[in-house]
Amino acid sequence: MADQLDVAALGAWVREFARSIAEHKDELTALDSAIGDADHGANMDRGMSAAVAALEASPPADPAALLKQVGMTLVSKVGGASGPLYGTFFLRMAGALGPDPADDQTFARALRAGLDGVIARGKAEPGDKTMLDALTPACDALEAALAEGQPFGAALTAAAAAAGEGRDATVPLVARKGRASYLGERSAGHQDPGATSTALLLDAAVTALSGSGG
Amino acid sequence: MADQLDVAALGAWVREFARSIAEHKDELTALDSAIGDADHGANMDRGMSAAVAALEASPPADPAALLKQVGMTLVSKVGGASGPLYGTFFLRMAGALGPDPADDQTFARALRAGLDGVIARGKAEPGDKTMLDALTPACDALEAALAEGQPFGAALTAAAAAAGEGRDATVPLVARKGRASYLGERSAGHQDPGATSTALLLDAAVTALSGSGG
Amino acid sequence: MKKLINDPADVVADALRGMAAAHPELRIDHENRVVFRGDAPRQGKVGLVSGGGSGHEPMHGGFVGMGMLDAACAGEVFTSPVPDQMVAATKGVDGGAGVLHVVKNYTGDVMNFEMAAELVAAESGTEVVAVVTDDDVAVQDSLYTAGRRGVGVTVLLEKLAGAAAEEGRPLAEVADVARTVNAQGRSMGMALTSCTVPAAGKPTFDLPEDEMEIGVGIHGEPGRRRVKLAPAREIAEMLVEPVLSDLEFSGGDGVIAFVNGLGGTPLIELYLMYAEVARVLEKSGVTVARSLVGSYMTSLDMAGCSVTLLKVDDDLVRLWDAPVRTPGLRWGV
């Protein structure tokens, strides 16, 4: 079934991401303490709680409206680097989705659009030790798996695994973007907080969307 | 020999007091940390070092001049409560001594004059948990021992013992004067720093003057 | 001990060098450690002299200037200055109209200022009046003790009496303003951490992570009681209630409300405390005529704050609003 990614499914994804962020809040802040300013957990949790509250308060009618609402909420509630970046990510995803439930390919294209939005907004490249280091391999893996004809659930699992590997691979990197870049060489040896929250986003997709794809 | 308390002997007393203060500086400051502002060691050490330096720089000609110089130095170098109090103590002692070497009785009278000066300046009473609680019993003991006809060394030893007992007896007291009074009941259970330095003053007299008296 | 200092013994001298470099409009007598107004003595104006131990900056040196003090004597850290300094300051600001000594009620400060006044009286015809501040309600007032400490009211008094002197009022009136301010002001402080005296090298007292001291002064002396850490709104009550129950503050022309930081507490927390203090005052029917929020009377690096309330009338409000130009307080000029 290639058209199961409806507003309910995407809403479940957003809720699962919010739950997971709340669960990992302290871990994200601890990572941000080592090479940043100790607020990534609080930022993401404030934003995703607000996104879920907005879903409750005014349930969006379709997938595009839902992700747009999430993006707008993040832009107007988070601030910092993660607010505009995750906000742009969801807004661009929304722009790539129509009002109808999405199929696997549409979802993958939307994820890529989100990634492009993050690049346009933040001007980082893979290897800069940012969330891109999790998001880029995740997009690549999702597209590759779908191209190989894997089922959506398996493709998402591959994407989440790639995101996790990308997150782990940030450890040895010297940061070139974001706050961690101020540390120069001292940023090496620490995992990037944004890549960590992005890996949680992909894990949430596995949990919430695996049963929905085609 | 009742006229051995000459300028050399009194100078030795002042030097021995300065040495002892320097040795006990941290202890005095620790006592003042518990119920005051952590400066009694530094205050006394600054003052007595300056007093000794002044003795070196311009050696006074006689006992009165010597103790006056010490008192003036303390008044103009120490500040805080101990500066005016110890300063007044030495100035009043100086006033009670003549230019000639003192005998035992004259020394005892001078010590009493110093004590009266501390009372006049600080308006405290025995039992207020101040240096008076060491100085008052020391004066009393010195006078009593001399009245009994004890030799000067033994009388000084009795005075120093009384000062030590007075110092110890400050522990349970609730302070009514000085900074410790701000603590109210919480000042009980701590030894008074000023009574402690005063006991050192009497110990220094034993060390430096015992051989000089009659 | 973590401090931006050189040798602990040189802290006061080194800081005065910095003040001199940063404030060419002041004249600093480094030998006597007196900060003078650049234009002291002002002929015909009552001279205001204060001073005390160092470690409370900007008090007192930072309050020297037009509309406030004419000179301030800097003692060693937490140690009253010596009479020689006060004599030099008094002579240096004597413009023929007499000199007011503003003295905080500590045994050492009172005795040293007394000795200075005796020396001035013996040496010259300068008329000196001393006013002693003793506004700390944390300390029980009694004839048989050293009495209350002088704390936050001192800052307000130096501003208000300074304005009165600047207006040209005679010594007796300036002293009256000072006495009125002391009589109508009360303070209470608290500490989250101890301070560290440079010469001592370690914190004056230990305070567990979950406790605070209520009723501290400004010299690192422990407070009246130790209690569990509490939210700012409860701390505000612990500080304001004893002040309000010591003196009637409601009615009249209102109060100057002063939330003071003790040196290690950032401004964001002081504003937050002020919000809570203002709430308690409103609940209690006390009108705020003017307010002051900041670290004006510190206790080295101590984290904590104090609250001072001063009952004011029209005249005091006018004196408060009068121009002042000092490193620490500046407005209307």
Added chain:
Amino acid sequence: MKKLINDPADVVADALRGMAAAHPELRIDHENRVVFRGDAPRQGKVGLVSGGGSGHEPMHGGFVGMGMLDAACAGEVFTSPVPDQMVAATKGVDGGAGVLHVVKNYTGDVMNFEMAAELVAAESGTEVVAVVTDDDVAVQDSLYTAGRRGVGVTVLLEKLAGAAAEEGRPLAEVADVARTVNAQGRSMGMALTSCTVPAAGKPTFDLPEDEMEIGVGIHGEPGRRRVKLAPAREIAEMLVEPVLSDLEFSGGDGVIAFVNGLGGTPLIELYLMYAEVARVLEKSGVTVARSLVGSYMTSLDMAGCSVTLLKVDDDLVRLWDAPVRTPGLRWGV
């Protein structure tokens, strides 16, 4: 965590309530967390808007007022404000002569201000120019990185560009002043202790009793290197040397020398540091035209300081001396 706060989540809102209570001359939009000049918008005057994460008080809200900012947006602690706030601020100060955004160079701040400018452009005809400060020599400048942080120069820029706007200069000239200030200023900071972010509840980094961080910013991020504690005179050299070797400061009309406290450091230590900084500058042939010593851009309760030097000419000195009336900086009025 020892702080004068209520719920860590409410720190910014609570502190803004305190600012509002303490400064009736300002107008605070609590919903958008924007501090406005009471008389904003001023017709015909270029509007100055800044903002950033909270935890740096008095920056930026304390610099709102005559001669400096027209509005400041307060983000969460150490988190850039969101575009909605900046849009509200920009609209609220638009007096028809355009609006200058003063943005510190942090990824979040830059992106949020960019989005705000896009929104303003889409919604209205208000002309907006953004100037980004990036004066921190602790960070290597490179096209391939986020670049240098904006630190101490921001305070000086807000004063100087604010004075230019107050004089009635047009947007392009005000922006020129701002760009010149950023181009001619450099800073370097150090920490004796970490700060504690309220929501995190514990120090951002651990620093042993005998070590300090050199090259820190104002968000509790660790510095460039960790070294043994040193006397103030050596610290002054560690801070001033990299600044002097990054830009030629000698000759000309001299510099504004700014020693800034990071929140947990008392004024006595800042004056002491200023004495040492002045000594290094004198030795290096740099003339100090004006100075500023105090805690103007803090990093919560961090103990430490930063040094900023700004090359000035006659015009900048005149703009520096021009009247300013804000909670944080006040003179000449």
